[in-house]
Amino acid sequence: MKDARVDEQANEVKEYVRKRYGEIAKNRHSCCPSGGGTASMVDIGLKLGYSEEDLRSVPEAANMGLGCGNPIALASLKEGETVLDLGSGGGIDVFLAAKAVGPKGKAIGIDMTEEMVKGARSTAKKHGYENVEFRVGEIENLPVEDSSVDVVISNCVINLAPDKERVFREAYRALRRGGRLMISDLVTEGELPEKVKKSFEAWAGCIAGAMEKTSYLKAIQKAGFENVKIVSESTYDIDVSDDLESKITSVKVEAYKA
Numbered sequence: 001m002k003d004a005r006v007d008e009q010a011n012e013v014k015e016y017v018r019k020r021y022g023e024i025a026k027n028r029h030s031c032c033p034s035g036g037g038t039a040s041m042v043d044i045g046l047k048l049g050y051s052e053e054d055l056r057s058v059p060e061a062a063n064m065g066l067g068c069g070n071p072i073a074l075a076s077l078k079e080g081e082t083v084l085d086l087g088s089g090g091g092i093d094v095f096l097a098a099k100a101v102g103p104k105g106k107a108i109g110i111d112m113t114e115e116m117v118k119g120a121r122s123t124a125k126k127h128g129y130e131n132v133e134f135r136v137g138e139i140e141n142l143p144v145e146d147s148s149v150d151v152v153i154s155n156c157v158i159n160l161a162p163d164k165e166r167v168f169r170e171a172y173r174a175l176r177r178g179g180r181l182m183i184s185d186l187v188t189e190g191e192l193p194e195k196v197k198k199s200f201e202a203w204a205g206c207i208a209g210a211m212e213k214t215s216y217l218k219a220i221q222k223a224g225f226e227n228v229k230i231v232s233e234s235t236y237d238i239d240v241s242d243d244l245e246s247k248i249t250s251v252k253v254e255a256y257k258a
Contacts, residue, residue: 069184087157168223
């Protein structure tokens with residue numbers, strides 16, 4: 001009975017997040033809060049590790065808030081590689097990845113929100129991207145073949161998934177041997193208050209679903225990844241209540257499939 005309730009709550013969270021992000025895609029405003037209040041998307045992007053060249057090289061429509069880091073800078077992409085972006089949103093990281101891997105490579109974006117995928121596809125077509133593809137799907141059930149990609153990236157999205165262990169297992173499945181996971185995400189220092197964990201609004205805002213940092217890394221290891229490590233981390237600068245200050249951390253994590 002308990003499992004049924006857990007599943008029901010997870011489905012409710014997914015549907016709320018899906019609806020919220022569908023509205024974001026239609027209204028063209030930022031996704032997860034990235035601090036900075038009235039700061040422009042460009043200012044936020046620079047703060048999160050994107051270069052001015054990065055931001056100039058992708059269509060403006062692809063930039064929808066930038067999440068909590070720059071996984072492309074972390075990934076050290078090579079020409080000819082196939083890259084999979086979990087929760088691709090407006091497509092900024094997919095378009096940057098496509099540029100890095102070149103015409104012989106490919107960048108695939110997965111997003112569960114049809115409006116996001118529709119917008120990203122439109123942007124790709126408008127700007128002539130031929131080595132990108134956007135697919136509708138859940139990151140817990142990736143619509144990709146086994147051992148078909150070289151790199152999995154994600155930017156402030158895995159925290160939105162109720163079943164993170166399943167996300168990491170799916171990422172592992174999709175990767176070829178020797179492939180790598182390079183992600184930016186939010187984690188917590190200690191446990192969040194129960195009222196926050198149960199708040200749909202806090203889930204959609206990338207806070208309630210954030211996993212405790214040590215448990216997050218263990219979940220990646222449990223999926224089969226090796227050499228799991230935090231490359232960098234910083235306190236996430238957002239407007240939160242006093243009881244959440246210093247509890248939310250932005251991390252960049254890398255791991256490998258042997």
